Amino acid sequence: MRKIYIIGALACLFTACKPNVAVNTTLTQGEADFTNYLAIGNSLTAGYADGSLTSSGQLNSYPQRLFEQFQLVTNVKGTFVQPLLPGNYGYPWPKKVLTVTYNPCTGDTSLGAVDYPGALDSQNSHHYFSTVNNNQINNIGVPYIRAVDYLVDNYAINTAANGIPYALRFYNNPAGTPLDELAYRVHNLHPTFFTMWLGSNDVLGYALAGGQGDGTGAALPLSPNFYNANDISPYLVFDTAYDKAVNMAISTGAKGALINIPDITSLPFFTTIPINGLMITRQSQADSLQALWGPVTAKAVFQVGANNFMVTDHNGRVRQSVPGEYLMLTLPSDFICRGWGITVPIPKEYVITTEEMQNINNAIISYNNFIQYEAKIHNLAYVDIHSFLGSVATGYTYNGIKYSTQYISGGSFSLDGLHPSPRGYALIANEILKSINTKYKSNMPMLEVNKYHGIDFQ
Amino acid sequence: MKKHVLAASLLLSAATSFGAGYQLNLQGLRQVAMGGTGTAWPWDASTIFYNPGGLARLKGIQAYASVMNIMPATAYGNQEHSGNTGSSELSKTRTFTPFNVYIGGPVQQDSRFALGLGVYSAAGLGLSWNDDWIGKYMVQSIDLQTISFQPTLSYRVGDFLSIGAGFVYTAGTFDLRKALPVHGPLGPFQGNTWDEGVAHLHGNANGVGFNAGIQMKFSEHFQVGATYRSQVNMDIGSGSAEFGVPLSLRSSFQNTTFESALPIPQVATLGIGVRPGERLTLTVDVSYIGWNSYDSLRIDFAKTSKTVQNIREPRKYKNTVTPRIGANYKVSKVVSLMAGGAYDPTPVTDGFVSPELPDADRINLSCGIAIKPLPGFTILAALEGTSSVKRQSTYDYGNFNGVYQTQAVTMGIGLYYNF
Numbered sequence: 001m002r003k004i005y006i007i008g009a010l011a012c013l014f015t016a017c018k019p020n021v022a023v024n025t026t027l028t029q030g031e032a033d034f035t036n037y038l039a040i041g042n043s044l045t046a047g048y049a050d051g052s053l054t055s056s057g058q059l060n061s062y063p064q065r066l067f068e069q070f071q072l073v074t075n076v077k078g079t080f081v082q083p084l085l086p087g088n089y090g091y092p093w094p095k096k097v098l099t100v101t102y103n104p105c106t107g108d109t110s111l112g113a114v115d116y117p118g119a120l121d122s123q124n125s126h127h128y129f130s131t132v133n134n135n136q137i138n139n140i141g142v143p144y145i146r147a148v149d150y151l152v153d154n155y156a157i158n159t160a161a162n163g164i165p166y167a168l169r170f171y172n173n174p175a176g177t178p179l180d181e182l183a184y185r186v187h188n189l190h191p192t193f194f195t196m197w198l199g200s201n202d203v204l205g206y207a208l209a210g211g212q213g214d215g216t217g218a219a220l221p222l223s224p225n226f227y228n229a230n231d232i233s234p235y236l237v238f239d240t241a242y243d244k245a246v247n248m249a250i251s252t253g254a255k256g257a258l259i260n261i262p263d264i265t266s267l268p269f270f271t272t273i274p275i276n277g278l279m280i281t282r283q284s285q286a287d288s289l290q291a292l293w294g295p296v297t298a299k300a301v302f303q304v305g306a307n308n309f310m311v312t313d314h315n316g317r318v319r320q321s322v323p324g325e326y327l328m329l330t331l332p333s334d335f336i337c338r339g340w341g342i343t344v345p346i347p348k349e350y351v352i353t354t355e356e357m358q359n360i361n362n363a364i365i366s367y368n369n370f371i372q373y374e375a376k377i378h379n380l381a382y383v384d385i386h387s388f389l390g391s392v393a394t395g396y397t398y399n400g401i402k403y404s405t406q407y408i409s410g411g412s413f414s415l416d417g418l419h420p421s422p423r424g425y426a427l428i429a430n431e432i433l434k435s436i437n438t439k440y441k442s443n444m445p446m447l448e449v450n451k452y453h454g455i456d457f458q
Numbered sequence: 459m460k461k462h463v464l465a466a467s468l469l470l471s472a473a474t475s476f477g478a479g480y481q482l483n484l485q486g487l488r489q490v491a492m493g494g495t496g497t498a499w500p501w502d503a504s505t506i507f508y509n510p511g512g513l514a515r516l517k518g519i520q521a522y523a524s525v526m527n528i529m530p531a532t533a534y535g536n537q538e539h540s541g542n543t544g545s546s547e548l549s550k551t552r553t554f555t556p557f558n559v560y561i562g563g564p565v566q567q568d569s570r571f572a573l574g575l576g577v578y579s580a581a582g583l584g585l586s587w588n589d590d591w592i593g594k595y596m597v598q599s600i601d602l603q604t605i606s607f608q609p610t611l612s613y614r615v616g617d618f619l620s621i622g623a624g625f626v627y628t629a630g631t632f633d634l635r636k637a638l639p640v641h642g643p644l645g646p647f648q649g650n651t652w653d654e655g656v657a658h659l660h661g662n663a664n665g666v667g668f669n670a671g672i673q674m675k676f677s678e679h680f681q682v683g684a685t686y687r688s689q690v691n692m693d694i695g696s697g698s699a700e701f702g703v704p705l706s707l708r709s710s711f712q713n714t715t716f717e718s719a720l721p722i723p724q725v726a727t728l729g730i731g732v733r734p735g736e737r738l739t740l741t742v743d744v745s746y747i748g749w750n751s752y753d754s755l756r757i758d759f760a761k762t763s764k765t766v767q768n769i770r771e772p773r774k775y776k777n778t779v780t781p782r783i784g785a786n787y788k789v790s791k792v793v794s795l796m797a798g799g800a801y802d803p804t805p806v807t808d809g810f811v812s813p814e815l816p817d818a819d820r821i822n823l824s825c826g827i828a829i830k831p832l833p834g835f836t837i838l839a840a841l842e843g844t845s846s847v848k849r850q851s852t853y854d855y856g857n858f859n860g861v862y863q864t865q866a867v868t869m870g871i872g873l874y875y876n877f
Contacts, residue, residue, distance in 0.1 A: 019531055020533055020546060021533045021534065021535035021861040111707070397856055399858050400595035400857075409764075411639060446539055448539050454639055454640075454641060455641070457640055457641060457704035457706050458706045
């Protein structure tokens with residue numbers, strides 16, 4: 001009898017000894033309706049990464065990630081159509097891949113990003129037509145597009161003529177404005193929810209060109225409604241175009257989220273090559289540089305250790321750079337061996353001076369203020385990616401991974417240093433989801449960011 | 459008789475021995491069955507562990523051996539991701555079989571001196587998650603297995619007082635495996651093909667300490683014991699650190715050796731035993747456990763680089779006090795039944811609940827039986843159930859949070875023989 005009881009207790013324990021912490025939360029869309037989702041934006045919305053657009057990049061876009069979460073709470077399941085490319089090596093130019101290369105300049109063999117060396121798989125990439133529900137497209141992100149471009153006629157045709165074919169691929173009316181295209185998509189899709197991430201290119205073009213043009217946010221049009229892509233978009237035109245796009249997006253009663261513009265110092269493209277990377281090991285080197293540059297610019301100082309590079313600034317003046325100035329990732333990898341920054345000033349198109357930086361920051365503040373204002377008056381969610389990427393820049397740990405905006409090793413940005421990696425896009429999608437959850441009292445679970453790829457190594 | 463057995467099994471149905479932290483409290487079967495108490499009452503040769511001062515109380519030399527089987531399981535859930543990736547994840551099923559061997563007692567009939575040797579496991583830890591689980595970049599599996607050797611000397615000062623002490627040498631192995639966030643073709647690494655980096659740390663550990671106690675017999679009905687087990691610092695002098703990474707990163711992740719240390723905490727225990735009548739013995743132990751010596755998980759690599767850097771993960775354990783109660787009921791000359799329970803609070807504070815040891819306050823319930831089929835020969839069996847509370851907490855260092863619960867069933871069987 002005794003034995004039977006004890007065996008009975010044992011059996012009970014074995015079956016009961018499975019701890020279970022299943023968490024039951026009620027997922028709900030709250031006040032939002034995600035049935036028909038429209039994503040509006042630029043390259044960040046299109047899923048651009050590693051310096052090009054690819055099918056896999058598109059499938060890792062933040063709108064794709066958002067849609068997957070929307071599906072968890074939406075009562076009526078919608079479909080999500082992206083203008084997918086057929087290939088994975090880049091269109092129209094090759095994407096960047098990581099490879100071990102020998103650098104004849106430094107004599108090092110190191111890991112670096114190079115253009116994908118093989119044949120591209122870009123046949124039939126030039127045109128996309130959706131076969132779903134009469135040409136339904138849910139992601140109309142177009143790489144390079146600015147907010148001010150929304151008012152430009154023939155946008156798709158003109159950009160394609162300049163070698164940027166992304167709008168022409170799928171625009172319904174290439175002769176119209178992007179705002180016309182948005183109107184067509186809104187009419188076609190009747191979006192119940194939209195996200196809009198526009199504005200980065202209104203300032204990035206100026207930054208990437210090394211600060212050409214006026215930079216004050218008061219530029220005049222080159223042709224009707226068309227502004228120099230290498231200058232900062234005029235603040236007032238930005239506001240007008242942005243407001244028209246938002247009004248169009250909400251014209252069928254859609255709710256949505258507006259995403260602001262990140263700080264460019266959050267982008268590894270501008271922070272990877274240090275401005276004070278001129279290393280001097282011997283006093284004699286410092287002396288000879290002092291002798292070389294002293295007569296040119298009185299402020300140049302060289303000493304053993306780290307020194308600021310010599311640059312040509314936006315005014316064409318040769319001078320030594322100062323802290324707070326930035327160099328671009330597109331600097332040739334052998335620039336030091338060419339003597340750039342040392343005996344030859346670094347050309348101005350690679351340099352962002354403090355004055356340019358000030359222009360860039362002023363523009364971002366102005367644009368972001370307006371985006372926040374639009375979110376407020378139209379009662380939309382406002383996503384402060386500017387702050388979020390700022391926190392990633394200082395180190396952001398997530399489920400055991402330390403993300404940062406360090407080039408390659410930081411894990412959050414792709415090989416172009418400007419666009420996120422799949423994990424970076426998922427981190428951003430989570431921030432958007434949080435804003436939507438708060439604004440619309442919805443309860444959507446967060447993405448498991450680490451499930452997606454960071455940088456792919458060989 | 460049936461009545462007694464029922465009482466014991468009712469106790470068990472409520473719960474589930476891994477102790478809190480990575481301390482083990484499984485060094486004697488009768489004591490396990492009595493909630494882990496054993497400081498006041500020297501039942502058998504396992505008092506070498508529970509109170510070396512009690513060894514001189516034994517009637518003669520005794521040989522003692524027991525083996526246990528533990529099947530712990532930990533569940534993890536994450537509210538943030540629930541509904542998305544499955545809300546609960548269960549650790550891999552693993553079985554551990556710690557054993558104890560003691561031999562010792564008064565050197566001669568009626569001698570005041572007693573000698574003994576104990577071989578037992580004082581600490582241990584083993585947890586394996588699925589390789590692709592959400593916390594894989596912190597831990598995929600961890601193991602700490604130890605065995606302690608304790609030669610012991612005990613002296614019976616008089617009928618009232620008996621004292622004893624032993625030197626403790628503990629040896630063990632440490633093993634940690636986790637994923638590295640670098641994607642790419644790895645090829646085979648340690649027998650498996652991965653598409654993501656992996657780090658594997660493995661090493662031998664050892665340390666020394668002591669175990670001392672006094673045992674006071676106020677009467678046949680009332681006994682008291684007090685013990686102190688010192689901290690044993692388990693040093694890993696030269697473990698191997700191996701990294702499986704994509705080819706292009708091999709030069710950044712070179713295999714190396716590492717050095718580390720993990721403390722088995724000091725424990726001070728006061729125990730009281732009461733035997734009001736012939737049959738029933740009641741025991742209470744209260745232990746103070748010095749966990750605060752585990753301040754951080756420290757791993758120093760012999761060769762560091764930009765990518766392989768020394769590890770300093772904060773643990774900040776706090777000291778704990780564990781109360782235990784137990785009962786032994788002598789049903790007949792042949793059979794005794796035991797039952798007990800303990801509240802084992804966790805040393806891990808909020809914000810530091812890391813997935814390699816997602817600890818929480820535990821309740822232990824136990825029961826057992828001792829049968830004496832022949833004079834001088836006793837068979838023991840014990841059963842213990844442990845369950846932690848469900849703990850919602852965070853691991854701030856890794857910005858990782860969730861709900862955890864650990865349960866374990868321990869079965870043990872053993873015997874001893876008096877020469």
